[in-house]
Amino acid sequence: MLDMLVVGGGYVGLAAAVAVKQAAPHLDIEVIEAAPAGVWEKDERASAIIAAASRMLEVFGAWNEIAPEAQPINRMIVTDSRTSDPVRPVFLTFDGEMEEGRPFAHMVPNVAMVRALRGVAERLGIPIRHGLSATGFRNGSTHCTVSLKDGSTLETRLLVACDGVRSKLRDMAGIRTVTWNYGQSGIVTxxxxERPHDGVAEEHFLPSGPFAILPLTGNRSSLVWTERTAEAERLVAADDLIFEEELQRRFGHKLGELRVVGSKRAFPLGLTLARAFVAPRLALAGDAAHGIHPISGQGLNLGFKDVAALAETVVEADRLGLDIGGLNVLERYQSWRRFDTFRMGVTTDVLNRLFSNDLTPLRIARDLGLGLVEHMPKLKTFFIDQAAGKTDSEGPKLLAGQAI
Structure with missing residues (x-):
């Protein structure tokens, strides 16, 4: 019988398995992934990794492998304008250094992250089985029995669902969600x-939604371009010449001529918040617990925060001789994470609704608000600390760079 079965072999699922196994090597942990081997290694996207998450990856021993491909974000610029505006006034800037030698975030290629986490999992002896999905589970007094797609079953004391925003395990457990669609899609490429970005990230609030330019190593940038869904589909289907012309209108010319060097994909945007993060012998983590708008770049980082809190909850319960899948144990994880997640979900929702429009009164009000933050150093510091995931003494140890 397994101690912990993780369903989902992406970044959050691998991190959850690694975090618990590293702190409690005697626990028997396994990961199953519905996608065939090699799929995650083909992901061309990049993600913003906040300082707290990079500290956790350092504890795992994964960051040294990731770091050569990670681009520090040295500065963040926020503008609010129309696409046709010849000048985009800067309303808010954030210096990227949270503390000496550590920026508040890095941009990391997803392939580098999954490769490093998979390597740590293998060194820890965590089996990762591909092409397997859970089709059901049945709870018992000491464990649950998980049915798999190939007809086999696995018994585990704790089942961790990291199977995405459309989590089947969440639905099987009867956990309801708060869900709505924004009618927007995020174009990612x-x-x-021509010119260096100097580690500067930019977020342009345009009437159709935020347009984020995020620096990568070399003279490259990752884009998260929000448009109404029909327009996003048209742009992705267009040839590169048309796409690049529309892109240049939004991107501007300060970095010179642009050239698309990655595949273009559009992802529908919405808000999904699980009403509960746990059920008997089940814990949700990552997108299975929450899917938010990318306006803040916090989606994956929320998942890493889940990992830090869940791992500490499980490991401490194990050290005390408690049942790691017991609902009374898992409720500590839920209380640790649910408020922060709902707050972030509501914040991104409000920001998206506030900035994704062209109403003059709202534009004046929000620009005044951005200008106010720009001229209040203590408030700016607070926002930077929040963005970087700075924790207090009550926060999970991994996010402070401490082993559990």
């Missing part, structure tokens, strides 16, 4: 440009 990578572009090369």
């Amino acid at each position: 990578t572009v090369a440009h």
